[in-house]
Amino acid sequence: MSTDVGGATELWLLWKRANEVVRADVVGDMTTQTGLSEPDLSVMVQLSDAGGMLRQSAIAARLGWDRTRLSHLLTRMEARGHVARTRVTNGVEITLRPAGQRVVEASLPGLEASARRHILDKLGDDDAKALRRILDRLLSGDA
Amino acid sequence: MSTDVGGATELWLLWKRANEVVRADVVGDMTTQTGLSEPDLSVMVQLSDAGGMLRQSAIAARLGWDRTRLSHLLTRMEARGHVARTRVTNGVEITLRPAGQRVVEASLPGLEASARRHILDKLGDDDAKALRRILDRLLSGDA
DNA sequence: GAAGATTGATCGATCAATCTTT
DNA sequence: AAAGATTGATCGATCAATCTTC
Numbered sequence: 547m548s549t550d551v552g553g554a555t556e557l558w559l560l561w562k563r564a565n566e567v568v569r570a571d572v573v574g575d576m577t578t579q580t581g582l583s584e585p586d587l588s589v590m591v592q593l594s595d596a597g598g599m600l601r602q603s604a605i606a607a608r609l610g611w612d613r614t615r616l617s618h619l620l621t622r623m624e625a626r627g628h629v630a631r632t633r634v635t636n637g638v639e640i641t642l643r644p645a646g647q648r649v650v651e652a653s654l655p656g657l658e659a660s661a662r663r664h665i666l667d668k669l670g671d672d673d674a675k676a677l678r679r680i681l682d683r684l685l686s687g688d689a
Numbered sequence: 690m691s692t693d694v695g696g697a698t699e700l701w702l703l704w705k706r707a708n709e710v711v712r713a714d715v716v717g718d719m720t721t722q723t724g725l726s727e728p729d730l731s732v733m734v735q736l737s738d739a740g741g742m743l744r745q746s747a748i749a750a751r752l753g754w755d756r757t758r759l760s761h762l763l764t765r766m767e768a769r770g771h772v773a774r775t776r777v778t779n780g781v782e783i784t785l786r787p788a789g790q791r792v793v794e795a796s797l798p799g800l801e802a803s804a805r806r807h808i809l810d811k812l813g814d815d816d817a818k819a820l821r822r823i824l825d826r827l828l829s830g831d832a
Numbered sequence: 833g834a835a836g837a838t839t840g841a842t843c844g845a846t847c848a849a850t851c852t853t854t
Numbered sequence: 855a856a857a858g859a860t861t862g863a864t865c866g867a868t869c870a871a872t873c874t875t876c
Contacts, residue, residue, distance in 0.1 A: 585844080614847080665697065677819075
């Protein structure tokens with residue numbers, strides 16, 4: 547009755563597990579340090595990276611999210627005073643407000659440290675390089 | 690004003706993105722093929738693997754989940770007729786019911802194929818081996 | 833009282849339907 | 855009509871508090 551789990555399935559389970567653990571570690575650090583949720587920070591990093599302003603559709607594209615999820619999230623972020631919405635031709639423009647800018651700048655060093663500790667520090671230089679290569683390969687849409 | 694994202698942060702963003710994409714691909718296949726949610730299948734795979742019966746605490750431990758999440762999920766799975774709860778000494782025993790057994794057996798080949806397609810097939814043999822090694826390393830709790 | 837499990841409340845994500853602007 | 859965005863409903867996850875059994 548025992549199910550013989552195949553090689554690809556086993557890799558999938560391992561992948562999923564590693565992800566949950568790493569994510570829980572990093573996100574745990576982040577929320578205790580900044581009180582910021584992970585999706586909030588994802589959006590604000592994109593905004594900050596782009597100079598503080600992006601089309602909503604551009605954010606969705608960069609993060610690979612669907613419109614609905616982003617719209618709901620932005621509603622909450624707007625309520626927190628971190629971003630502002632402005633109707634423009636062909637869409638909506640999202641700007642990072644001062645409070646948002648402050649909070650993202652305060653968060654980035656901690657995020658860097660956390661990512662280093664929970665990912666980079668566990669790997670040697672070779673594996674770190676290999677991991678980047680592998681992740682890139684998994685992301686290239688050739689399958 | 691543009692934020693210079695450090696190396697570890699960049700790796701974290703890449704990791705997160707790759708995960709979302711791979712997960713969406715595999716889970717997408719799975720739900721269209723079987724109508725089963727991913728957490729449901731996770732639990733049932735563990736049960737099936739263990740011969741059809743496990744302590745609730747053992748499932749939580751194997752999956753690295755907290756008790757609350759598992760309890761709520763089992764309530765839903767029980768309602769679907771896939772598992773049964775039995776009070777025993779020192780806890781609760783979960784059994785895979787015939788309907789659950791059927792559905793998990795029907796799902797596994799598709800899961801194997803999907804995991805192969807979305808992960809293994811995108812990597813060469815070397816990278817596949819490296820990925821297993823890296824994931825194992827990230828999971829060993831030495832940090 | 834400590835470990836295992838449940839409950840209820842709240843928050844976030846997903847799905848289907850709708851609205852708006854070009 | 856098509857693309858961008860919003861809304862409301864439902865489902866799953868998380869948090870704090872509680873209950874049960876040893």
